Amino acid sequence: MYGETGDLLRSELAALLRQHRIQQRLGADSSSNTREIASAEARAADGQVIQQYRRTILNWCAQTVLAATPLTFSAVSPAPANPFLRADRDPTPVEQLARGLGYVQERTSASAASLELLTTVQENPVVEHWRQAARAAALAEHDTGGPVSTSRLTAAQARALVGDVAAITQALVVLDHRYRNIPGWVSLPHTRSLGWAALATALDVSLGQPDYTVDQTGWRPSVKQLRGPVKPGITGVLQAEHNLLVHLKAFPTVLVQDICKACLTTSARRARDAHPCRERGWSSQPSPPKASPRR
């Protein structure tokens, strides 16, 4: 679901923002306690890997905001049109952000992280945080990427999604500024305008009513039956109910007919137990009280 991948992406970027003095943290693994700065080659190698992870996150941001833009409406009222000028509508903050992310995506030379890079655990803690963030962004592409996924969203849900993209874009801009002294680091182009577009988008989203039930959307793993022997007690009842639900969601088979027959039989039996008076011939009227003898 998008809630899981989005939360992982935001928490990893927050962990990266907490880390300052980045030159002392790169080029060493987690077992190294020294505060000395590693060699330029080691820091450059880590920098190249980080840029590939950053590209993966940027791809998700650009793809998501582009797909969600048609569903969003600006909460800021447009300025009155000048009758002496051509009536061109100013781009909304979301459109400006989409345009900025598209520009950055075209001008960034680093390629997206490969599957091997996304699945290989990194020894350096900083690089590992970037890997987790890029992995979350790659998984979030299944939840929010493309017009097929976003066509099921409401306007309020799309607004919440765009708000997340704005926050993540601002985080990337701040981290890009913090990492600029790494050997071989290629900064994002036009970061100031991208940062302001992200802030304007966040303001526009906050003035509206974003719907955070977008966290419930996205890909979910298929539910499987609980196989194995029937468990005793209430656990067995829960196991049976779970397997029944899985069967009911699947294509109907003869098993559904057997289940309906069992439901009818059980209902008839319970109905007899609910009215014991009729079965045993008792009267429904209360019996008159017995007269007490005179003394």
Next chain:
Amino acid sequence: MLQSHAIALAQARSYVAALSDHANSHEASSAYEQVLITLDAVHGDQSPGLDDERPGPAGDGVLPAAAAAIKALEEHGVDVLWVELILAILEDARALDAR
């Protein structure tokens, strides 16, 4: 908004506004105001107003107090990424002010 959240937000905005008023340059003052704008973006239209009549606090302890007040917003449900972003923008404003 709960009262404790409103108090934490009002403290954060007051300290940052005081930093902006006593900044050494216009650029630093604008950078501190960007922190205020980001705080308002996170809280929508629910931000409490600032008192213009009384002067804000001054001194070396204002910046740590502002950072602590912003960090305290995390306990009131503000997203952790936004809290770290605001602290990063505050740090950049401090670096600009120290030049």
